[in-house]
Amino acid sequence: MGAREDLLAIPDEVLRSGRIGQAVLVFMDFLDSPQRWWSGFGDMEAGGHTWQGLGDLITISPISSTYQVSAEQVTFDVATTPEMLALALDAKARVRDRSVTVYLQLFAMDDVEVSDDEIRYGQPIGSPMSLYSGTMQRMPWSATGSNQRTIRIEAEGNFFRRNMAPRGRWTDADQKARYPGDKGLERMALYAGGYESRWRG
Structure with a gap:
Protein backbone atom coordinates (compact mmCIF):
# COMPACT_ATOMS: atom_id res chain seq x y z
CA MET A 1 0.00 0.00 0.00
CA ASN A 158 19.89 8.97 -5.57
CA PHE A 159 20.39 11.26 -8.60
CA PHE A 160 23.71 12.84 -7.64
CA ARG A 161 25.56 10.69 -10.19
CA ARG A 162 22.99 11.19 -12.93
CA ASN A 163 25.52 12.90 -15.24
CA MET A 164 27.97 10.00 -15.13
CA ALA A 165 28.05 7.35 -17.82
CA PRO A 166 26.45 4.07 -16.67
CA ARG A 167 29.75 2.23 -16.76
CA GLY A 168 32.01 5.07 -15.55
CA ARG A 169 33.84 7.74 -17.48
CA TRP A 170 34.37 7.56 -21.23
CA THR A 171 38.16 7.65 -21.06
CA ASP A 172 40.81 5.38 -22.48
CA ALA A 173 41.92 4.37 -18.97
CA ASP A 174 38.37 3.43 -17.89
CA GLN A 175 37.72 1.54 -21.12
CA LYS A 176 40.90 -0.48 -20.76
CA ALA A 177 39.97 -1.24 -17.13
CA ARG A 178 36.62 -2.61 -18.32
CA TYR A 179 38.00 -4.39 -21.39
CA PRO A 180 41.78 -4.99 -21.29
CA GLY A 181 43.41 -4.39 -24.66
CA ASP A 182 40.45 -2.44 -26.10
CA LYS A 183 41.60 0.52 -28.23
CA GLY A 184 38.19 2.02 -28.91
CA LEU A 185 38.75 5.17 -26.83
CA GLU A 186 42.47 5.73 -27.41
CA ARG A 187 41.80 8.85 -29.49
CA MET A 188 39.05 10.26 -27.24
CA ALA A 189 41.38 12.89 -25.74
CA LEU A 190 41.92 14.35 -29.23
CA TYR A 191 38.22 15.13 -29.55
CA ALA A 192 37.76 16.84 -26.18
CA GLY A 193 38.60 20.37 -27.40
CA GLY A 194 37.28 19.96 -30.94
CA TYR A 195 39.00 18.00 -33.65
CA GLU A 196 38.97 18.26 -37.40
CA SER A 197 39.96 15.39 -39.62
CA ARG A 198 40.82 16.04 -43.27
CA TRP A 199 40.23 13.37 -45.82
CA ARG A 200 42.02 13.14 -49.14
CA GLY A 201 39.96 12.18 -52.10
Whole structure:
Protein backbone atom coordinates (compact mmCIF):
# COMPACT_ATOMS: atom_id res chain seq x y z
CA MET A 1 0.00 0.00 0.00
CA GLY A 2 1.36 3.44 -0.94
CA ALA A 3 1.48 6.59 1.19
CA ARG A 4 -1.70 7.99 -0.40
CA GLU A 5 -3.64 4.81 0.30
CA ASP A 6 -2.30 4.73 3.88
CA LEU A 7 -3.51 8.28 4.49
CA LEU A 8 -6.93 7.61 2.95
CA ALA A 9 -7.30 4.53 5.16
CA ILE A 10 -7.01 6.60 8.38
CA PRO A 11 -10.52 7.07 9.86
CA ASP A 12 -11.78 10.63 9.54
CA GLU A 13 -12.52 10.89 13.26
CA VAL A 14 -8.87 10.11 14.03
CA LEU A 15 -7.58 12.79 11.65
CA ARG A 16 -10.00 15.39 13.08
CA SER A 17 -9.24 14.57 16.71
CA GLY A 18 -6.30 16.97 16.88
CA ARG A 19 -4.31 14.20 18.53
CA ILE A 20 -2.04 13.21 15.62
CA GLY A 21 1.73 13.41 15.98
CA GLN A 22 4.63 12.64 13.69
CA ALA A 23 8.10 11.19 14.05
CA VAL A 24 11.11 10.89 11.76
CA LEU A 25 12.50 7.37 11.28
CA VAL A 26 15.85 6.60 9.61
CA PHE A 27 17.20 3.37 8.13
CA MET A 28 20.98 3.26 7.56
CA ASP A 29 22.15 0.16 5.71
CA PHE A 30 25.63 -0.11 7.25
CA LEU A 31 27.63 -3.07 5.97
CA ASP A 32 27.13 -6.03 8.37
CA SER A 33 25.02 -4.02 10.86
CA PRO A 34 22.04 -2.08 9.42
CA GLN A 35 20.50 0.37 11.91
CA ARG A 36 16.94 1.65 12.37
CA TRP A 37 16.55 4.69 14.62
CA TRP A 38 14.38 7.71 15.26
CA SER A 39 14.99 11.08 16.88
CA GLY A 40 12.95 10.40 20.02
CA PHE A 41 13.35 8.39 23.19
CA GLY A 42 12.67 4.72 23.72
CA ASP A 43 11.97 2.03 21.15
CA MET A 44 9.16 2.46 18.62
CA GLU A 45 7.42 -0.36 16.73
CA ALA A 46 6.44 0.76 13.23
CA GLY A 47 6.30 -0.78 9.77
CA GLY A 48 7.12 -4.22 11.14
CA HIS A 49 10.43 -3.08 12.65
CA THR A 50 11.78 -1.77 15.94
CA TRP A 51 13.29 1.71 15.75
CA GLN A 52 15.76 2.70 18.46
CA GLY A 53 15.26 6.12 20.02
CA LEU A 54 18.45 8.18 19.96
CA GLY A 55 17.00 11.43 21.24
CA ASP A 56 19.24 14.43 20.54
CA LEU A 57 22.37 12.35 19.85
CA ILE A 58 21.70 12.73 16.12
CA THR A 59 20.31 15.72 14.23
CA ILE A 60 19.14 15.77 10.61
CA SER A 61 19.46 18.68 8.21
CA PRO A 62 16.23 20.02 6.64
CA ILE A 63 14.68 17.90 3.87
CA SER A 64 12.68 19.58 1.11
CA SER A 65 9.42 17.96 0.08
CA THR A 66 9.34 18.91 -3.60
CA TYR A 67 8.29 16.41 -6.24
CA GLN A 68 11.06 17.22 -8.71
CA VAL A 69 14.04 14.98 -9.45
CA SER A 70 16.77 16.12 -7.07
CA ALA A 71 20.31 15.28 -6.02
CA GLU A 72 19.74 16.92 -2.64
CA GLN A 73 22.28 16.37 0.11
CA VAL A 74 21.15 15.52 3.64
CA THR A 75 23.51 15.44 6.62
CA PHE A 76 23.35 13.60 9.93
CA ASP A 77 25.34 15.10 12.82
CA VAL A 78 26.24 12.61 15.53
CA ALA A 79 27.55 13.59 18.99
CA THR A 80 30.41 11.21 19.81
CA THR A 81 32.92 10.30 22.46
CA PRO A 82 36.61 9.96 21.43
CA GLU A 83 36.18 6.19 21.39
CA MET A 84 33.08 6.37 19.17
CA LEU A 85 34.84 8.80 16.83
CA ALA A 86 37.81 6.45 16.41
CA LEU A 87 35.51 3.50 15.70
CA ALA A 88 33.49 5.51 13.18
CA LEU A 89 36.56 6.70 11.28
CA ASP A 90 37.85 3.12 11.11
CA ALA A 91 34.51 2.00 9.68
CA LYS A 92 34.36 4.30 6.63
CA ALA A 93 34.35 1.33 4.26
CA ARG A 94 31.19 0.05 5.98
CA VAL A 95 29.42 3.39 5.40
CA ARG A 96 30.41 4.83 2.01
CA ASP A 97 27.93 4.20 -0.82
CA ARG A 98 25.51 2.38 1.52
CA SER A 99 21.85 3.38 1.32
CA VAL A 100 19.97 5.59 3.78
CA THR A 101 16.22 6.24 3.88
CA VAL A 102 14.35 8.82 5.97
CA TYR A 103 10.67 8.16 6.76
CA LEU A 104 7.79 10.08 8.28
CA GLN A 105 5.56 8.14 10.70
CA LEU A 106 2.19 9.38 11.96
CA PHE A 107 0.90 8.20 15.32
CA ALA A 108 -2.08 8.68 17.63
CA MET A 109 -1.34 10.75 20.71
CA ASP A 110 -4.26 9.51 22.82
CA ASP A 111 -2.00 7.28 24.91
CA VAL A 112 1.10 9.47 25.02
CA GLU A 113 3.13 9.26 28.21
CA VAL A 114 5.19 12.32 29.10
CA SER A 115 7.78 12.44 31.88
CA ASP A 116 10.63 14.77 32.78
CA ASP A 117 13.22 12.94 30.69
CA GLU A 118 11.38 11.32 27.79
CA ILE A 119 8.29 11.19 25.64
CA ARG A 120 6.85 7.85 24.59
CA TYR A 121 4.68 8.01 21.51
CA GLY A 122 1.39 6.27 20.97
CA GLN A 123 0.08 3.84 18.38
CA PRO A 124 1.57 4.29 14.86
CA ILE A 125 -1.01 5.11 12.19
CA GLY A 126 -0.37 3.65 8.75
CA SER A 127 3.08 2.75 7.43
CA PRO A 128 6.23 4.87 7.41
CA MET A 129 6.24 7.23 4.39
CA SER A 130 9.54 7.75 2.60
CA LEU A 131 10.80 11.35 2.66
CA TYR A 132 14.32 10.85 1.33
CA SER A 133 16.46 8.11 -0.23
CA GLY A 134 20.15 8.38 -0.91
CA THR A 135 23.59 6.94 -0.27
CA MET A 136 25.99 7.77 2.54
CA GLN A 137 29.24 9.36 1.38
CA ARG A 138 31.80 11.46 3.30
CA MET A 139 32.20 11.40 7.10
CA PRO A 140 33.95 14.64 8.15
CA TRP A 141 34.36 15.31 11.87
CA SER A 142 34.92 18.31 14.12
CA ALA A 143 35.98 18.95 17.71
CA THR A 144 34.98 21.92 19.88
CA GLY A 145 36.95 22.17 23.09
CA SER A 146 38.33 19.14 24.86
CA ASN A 147 35.15 17.06 25.17
CA GLN A 148 32.76 17.98 22.33
CA ARG A 149 33.18 15.95 19.17
CA THR A 150 30.80 15.57 16.26
CA ILE A 151 30.93 13.32 13.24
CA ARG A 152 28.85 14.16 10.19
CA ILE A 153 27.50 11.60 7.75
CA GLU A 154 26.82 13.23 4.39
CA ALA A 155 24.20 11.53 2.22
CA GLU A 156 23.66 12.32 -1.44
CA GLY A 157 20.32 11.88 -3.20
CA ASN A 158 19.89 8.97 -5.57
CA PHE A 159 20.39 11.26 -8.60
CA PHE A 160 23.71 12.84 -7.64
CA ARG A 161 25.56 10.69 -10.19
CA ARG A 162 22.99 11.19 -12.93
CA ASN A 163 25.52 12.90 -15.24
CA MET A 164 27.97 10.00 -15.13
CA ALA A 165 28.05 7.35 -17.82
CA PRO A 166 26.45 4.07 -16.67
CA ARG A 167 29.75 2.23 -16.76
CA GLY A 168 32.01 5.07 -15.55
CA ARG A 169 33.84 7.74 -17.48
CA TRP A 170 34.37 7.56 -21.23
CA THR A 171 38.16 7.65 -21.06
CA ASP A 172 40.81 5.38 -22.48
CA ALA A 173 41.92 4.37 -18.97
CA ASP A 174 38.37 3.43 -17.89
CA GLN A 175 37.72 1.54 -21.12
CA LYS A 176 40.90 -0.48 -20.76
CA ALA A 177 39.97 -1.24 -17.13
CA ARG A 178 36.62 -2.61 -18.32
CA TYR A 179 38.00 -4.39 -21.39
CA PRO A 180 41.78 -4.99 -21.29
CA GLY A 181 43.41 -4.39 -24.66
CA ASP A 182 40.45 -2.44 -26.10
CA LYS A 183 41.60 0.52 -28.23
CA GLY A 184 38.19 2.02 -28.91
CA LEU A 185 38.75 5.17 -26.83
CA GLU A 186 42.47 5.73 -27.41
CA ARG A 187 41.80 8.85 -29.49
CA MET A 188 39.05 10.26 -27.24
CA ALA A 189 41.38 12.89 -25.74
CA LEU A 190 41.92 14.35 -29.23
CA TYR A 191 38.22 15.13 -29.55
CA ALA A 192 37.76 16.84 -26.18
CA GLY A 193 38.60 20.37 -27.40
CA GLY A 194 37.28 19.96 -30.94
CA TYR A 195 39.00 18.00 -33.65
CA GLU A 196 38.97 18.26 -37.40
CA SER A 197 39.96 15.39 -39.62
CA ARG A 198 40.82 16.04 -43.27
CA TRP A 199 40.23 13.37 -45.82
CA ARG A 200 42.02 13.14 -49.14
CA GLY A 201 39.96 12.18 -52.10
